[in-house]
Amino acid sequence: MRAIGIVLAGGNNSRMRELSNKRATAAMPIAGGFRSIDFVLSNMSNSHIQKVAVFTQYNAKSLNEHLNSSKWWDFGRKQGGLYVFTPTTTPENSYWYRGTADAMAQNLGFLKASHEPYVVIASGDGVYKLDYNKVLEYHIAKKADFTVVTANVEEKDDPSRFGVIRTDSDGRITEFEEKPISANSFQVSAGIYIVRRRLLIELIEKSAEEERHDFVKDVLIRYKNVKRIYAYQMPNYWSNISSVDSYFSTNMDFLKKDIRDYFFKEYPDIYSKVEDLPPAKYNAGSSVKNSLVSSGCIINGEVDGSILFKKVFVGNNCVIKNSIILNDVYIGDNTYIENCIVESRDTIRANTKYIGENGEIKIVVEKNERYAL
Amino acid sequence: MIKKEMIAMLLAGGQGSRLGVLTANVAKPAVAFGGKYRIIDFPLSNCINSGVDTVGVLTQYQPLQLNTHIGIGIPWDLDRNVGGVSILPPYEKSTSSEWYTGTANAIYQNLRYMEYYNPDYVLILGGDHIYKMDYEVMLDFHKANHADVTLATIPVPMEEASRFGVVITDDKKQIQEFEEKPANPRSNLASMGIYIFSWPVLREALIKLKDQPGCDFGKHIIPYCHEKGDRIFAYEYNGYWKDVGTLGSYWESNMELIDLIPVFNLYEEFWKIYTKTDRIPPQFIASDAVVDRAIIGEAAEIHGEIHNSVIGSGVTIEPGAVVRDSIIMSATVIGAGTVVDKAIIAENVTVGANCKLGVGEEAPNEVKPDVYAFGLVTIGEQSVIPDNVQIGKNTAISGVTTASDYPHGLLASGETLIKVGDK
Numbered sequence: 082m083r084a085i086g087i088v089l090a091g092g093n094n095s096r097m098r099e100l101s102n103k104r105a106t107a108a109m110p111i112a113g114g115f116r117s118i119d120f121v122l123s124n125m126s127n128s129h130i131q132k133v134a135v136f137t138q139y140n141a142k143s144l145n146e147h148l149n150s151s152k153w154w155d156f157g158r159k160q161g162g163l164y165v166f167t168p169t170t171t172p173e174n175s176y177w178y179r180g181t182a183d184a185m186a187q188n189l190g191f192l193k194a195s196h197e198p199y200v201v202i203a204s205g206d207g208v209y210k211l212d213y214n215k216v217l218e219y220h221i222a223k224k225a226d227f228t229v230v231t232a233n234v235e236e237k238d239d240p241s242r243f244g245v246i247r248t249d250s251d252g253r254i255t256e257f258e259e260k261p262i263s264a265n266s267f268q269v270s271a272g273i274y275i276v277r278r279r280l281l282i283e284l285i286e287k288s289a290e291e292e293r294h295d296f297v298k299d300v301l302i303r304y305k306n307v308k309r310i311y312a313y314q315m316p317n318y319w320s321n322i323s324s325v326d327s328y329f330s331t332n333m334d335f336l337k338k339d340i341r342d343y344f345f346k347e348y349p350d351i352y353s354k355v356e357d358l359p360p361a362k363y364n365a366g367s368s369v370k371n372s373l374v375s376s377g378c379i380i381n382g383e384v385d386g387s388i389l390f391k392k393v394f395v396g397n398n399c400v401i402k403n404s405i406i407l408n409d410v411y412i413g414d415n416t417y418i419e420n421c422i423v424e425s426r427d428t429i430r431a432n433t434k435y436i437g438e439n440g441e442i443k444i445v446v447e448k449n450e451r452y453a454l
Numbered sequence: 455m456i457k458k459e460m461i462a463m464l465l466a467g468g469q470g471s472r473l474g475v476l477t478a479n480v481a482k483p484a485v486a487f488g489g490k491y492r493i494i495d496f497p498l499s500n501c502i503n504s505g506v507d508t509v510g511v512l513t514q515y516q517p518l519q520l521n522t523h524i525g526i527g528i529p530w531d532l533d534r535n536v537g538g539v540s541i542l543p544p545y546e547k548s549t550s551s552e553w554y555t556g557t558a559n560a561i562y563q564n565l566r567y568m569e570y571y572n573p574d575y576v577l578i579l580g581g582d583h584i585y586k587m588d589y590e591v592m593l594d595f596h597k598a599n600h601a602d603v604t605l606a607t608i609p610v611p612m613e614e615a616s617r618f619g620v621v622i623t624d625d626k627k628q629i630q631e632f633e634e635k636p637a638n639p640r641s642n643l644a645s646m647g648i649y650i651f652s653w654p655v656l657r658e659a660l661i662k663l664k665d666q667p668g669c670d671f672g673k674h675i676i677p678y679c680h681e682k683g684d685r686i687f688a689y690e691y692n693g694y695w696k697d698v699g700t701l702g703s704y705w706e707s708n709m710e711l712i713d714l715i716p717v718f719n720l721y722e723e724f725w726k727i728y729t730k731t732d733r734i735p736p737q738f739i740a741s742d743a744v745v746d747r748a749i750i751g752e753a754a755e756i757h758g759e760i761h762n763s764v765i766g767s768g769v770t771i772e773p774g775a776v777v778r779d780s781i782i783m784s785a786t787v788i789g790a791g792t793v794v795d796k797a798i799i800a801e802n803v804t805v806g807a808n809c810k811l812g813v814g815e816e817a818p819n820e821v822k823p824d825v826y827a828f829g830l831v832t833i834g835e836q837s838v839i840p841d842n843v844q845i846g847k848n849t850a851i852s853g854v855t856t857a858s859d860y861p862h863g864l865l866a867s868g869e870t871l872i873k874v875g876d877k
Contacts (some may be wrong), residue, residue: 113735115734255544351734353734370741371739376490
């Protein structure tokens with residue numbers, strides 16, 4: 082593909098509550114075996130983008146660990162590759178990334194040194210499959226300056242947490258409001274953009290001069306009436322991790338056969354870092370129903386309507402219902418967990434009870450030392 | 455100049471004919487094991503865990519699956535700038551072209567590969583055992599004894615020693631005598647087919663015996679070294695070591711992995727076993743599924759019942775199907791309502807709906823009674839079994855079969871159904 086990729090993975094989201102204490106949203110574990118950034122990286126790899134920059138800033142430890150090798154997404158290449166750009170101080174600049182446009186401005190050299198004519202910019206917290214070549218074809222056909230990939234959401238998804246968009250009959254964006262108080266449309270930005278590299282450099286330089294730092298507000302929305310900005314409608318499943326509720330429901334979507342088959346069985350695949358874990362083990366006394374179980378798990382108790390991420394140990398007589406247990410959690414005997422997300426690498430004591438009540442998902446963090454108990 | 459202290463030569467060219475249809479199109483080291491592994495993963499992981507980063511894999515019989523699996527060695531961290539894994543098939547030479555005619559002959563034909571790395575020691579391995587072993591400890595033993603050759607040995611029960619090649623040592627573990635399958639064994643230390651040679655000793659012996667037809671380590675090289683008075687030592691290994699050479703032992707060692715705390719534990723952090731992971735997604739266990747004592751690989755979809763079984767990655771068990779005491783390898787589909795009892799079903803097999811596998815009384819297999827025994831149903835890779843058929847015990851099936859292959863809808867115990875060329 083005649084484009085380079087930029088993944089915006091620096092953000093934090095307070096609506097992720099305690100889950101964001103540990104990692105950036107882009108590193109959130111998804112569907113048992115993945116992290117949310119795997120989707121955008123796999124899409125870029127599968128669209129034959131060879132050179133990808135990931136901008137990280139907030140709490141990037143998990144993310145950096147996940148990206149410690151580029152080979153899993155097939156970016157271990159002589160031509161191109163995967164670049165992780167964290168803010169650095171230079172003689173001219175001592176700021177953190179003050180926004181998405183500033184992140185690009187601080188790494189303008191990457192954009193300038195490339196020779197591909199287009200740039201695909203995408204956030205690291207979307208769960209979807211998309212061939213960016215199709216978006217580029219649309220972009221060229223519409224003679225657009227920018228193309229924004231959009232998705233339709235429902236009332237219950239609360240469109241006001243997104244960039245809300247209205248288009249004319251040709252698909253050109255006429256209205257674009259970022260996180261409005263009340264939304265007047267259910268078409269929202271999926272945080273995926275295509276733009277000509279030269280134009281991007283020009284607008285980013287101009288914004289930097291004017292001390293404007295946000296790509297959506299200060300570039301897209303500001304130039305909406307001057308530049309031709311088109312909406313490309315996401316053809317299939319799309320979800321965005323921006324709150325505990327959306328995180329929970331996105332994961333639970335994978336219990337549905339059509340969504341599971343779409344991501345897990347239909348070509349092309351989503352890739353992730355491979356961890357060498359043995360197959361999941363079900364001991365006598367275990368009972369698992371309607372659940373996803375990842376490799377390295379050992380199950381002795383009851384699991385229903387839940388997702389067990391990698392290397393989860395479920396003790397005897399435990400009951401786990403409608404919950405997400407993140408990576409490497411040890412759950413002691415006789416424990417009851419319902420409507421919860423259990424934070425990764427935790428050890429839950431025996432005989433405890435956690436229930437998320439009144440439709441609220443409870444986040445369980447015990448921080449016990451596993452071998453001290 | 456390149457210098458590696460010890461390199462490994464892994465003999466992976468054998469067919470493993472006692473695994474019957476499982477090795478019809480796959481070399482034995484590439485046969486799947488334990489839900490997500492292949493047999494060769496164990497020696498390869500042992501190599502990298504022991505600090506041996508240069509491994510020549512000698513292939514000959516049906517190497518496609520093996521080549522695909524090993525690739526450039528990424529899963530084992532054997533993709534190296536210097537060393538790493540190299541696949542070594544037989545090749546044509548200006549004066550001759552021959553297959554590998556024996557274990558030592560195969561190594562002899564790759565003298566130049568070994569010379570390139572300028573090793574002090576060469577480790578000779580087979581590709582057909584399940585075990586975790588630190589070859590570095592064995593090398594330390596070899597060095598401490600100033601040995602020319604060290605054999606890895608394992609104590610076996612005295613009453614079984616007559617099935618093995620045993621060694622008789624003095625109190626310093628120096629080998630005095632060899633006995634191949636002795637009627638009245640005088641020792642219970644069995645050779646594991648793992649050798650460390652000091653490189654000059656190996657090189658001299660291989661060149662000396664180069665015209666020996668079918669030159670073999672156990673039959674020719676070791677006796678030659680013994681006769682000329684080389685210092686040969688027995689290193690005693692005391693961990694789990696399982697030969698998976700027969701369908702019975704293959705089935706048994708898979709089943710051992712399901713035990714509450716398996717003797718051979720894959721869940722330990724220490725000494726991981728690495729493999730090429732083709733599938734990343736988690737497995738799905740449906741609302742109407744029953745899973746009771748099993749290990750299950752990635753991306754499997756379980757809608758039926760599983761009891762005491764090893765299920766590979768990407769397997770689909772349709773609603774109402776029941777699988778007991780069986781090994782189902784990757785990407786195989788078990789149709790709705792089908793009952794599978796004590797079967798080994800290889801990769802990419804489609805078993806139709808409402809079949810019964812493993813029915814009736816046991817009867818010896820009519821074609822290969824010593825291979826297809828243990829009461830097992832064995833189905834080779836890429837096979838197709840039609841709906842509504844019954845299959846007896848000690849049976850073997852390979853290829854795309856249709857209802858007309860099963861008179862009265864039955865393949866009776868002891869029968870073999872092999873269709874070649876249909877695919």
